[in-house]
Amino acid sequence: MSHFTNMKTRFQNLFYLEKSLNRLNIEHKRQLVNSDNSMTNLVIAQPNGYDIQFCWNGNEYDLVVDMSYWSQPYPVESFIDKIAQQYAGEVIIGESQKIGFEPIKYHQNKDGSNTLVLERWNGKNS
Template sequence: MSHFTYMKTNFQNLFYLEKALNRLNITYKQQEATTENSNLIIQQLNGYDIKFDWNGQEYELVADMSFWEQPYPVESFIDKVAQQYAGEVIIGESQKTGFQPIKYQQNSDGSNTLILERWNSTTVL
């Protein structure tokens, strides 16, 4: 008997969520939803897939915890995705105001280092 768990997240942007999953080398596929937002499916070898399901406000993680087959517990999984998602949001939104990422690295303690720069040109007459 399956018991699906719905876990709230703060993932509201599909583009940044996909970039975060890509950065973590997590394979997924898009599932068209009835709304304008797509859902993301992470297939597991046991056939009990993980889904990021749009609920109208955010992408919830939906999974049957009895059949969780990821290399780390669900809380760690969400934390890792959230950390990468935050980095992608910072990069993407900063680029809109002229910043460019010059360094993005994962540190041995699990933290990330992100350095952005923006050059302003000054015209002297």
């Protein structure tokens, strides 16, 4: 018997969520939910046919999965944590670039944390 679980996330931006999945080499595809293209879910195919989805609930993307058929190399909590960590980095980079910062270093440390260095030059001559 299938039992789908909806797990709340803090992922609110489709662009950053997709960048995070890409950076983690997690293959996914977009799934349009309605005909006016205003709502898009992300689907991660699993070899067993029971796909993982990030479904828009109007505020954020819920992770929807049948836990009986979880077929990833790590537990669901680790899966979410990896994506959340990458998502946070993507948001910081993207939003910082909007106000003139540029990433100059992005490094994953041995402990699993990331180091991100941004810089911004003052355009005014002193």
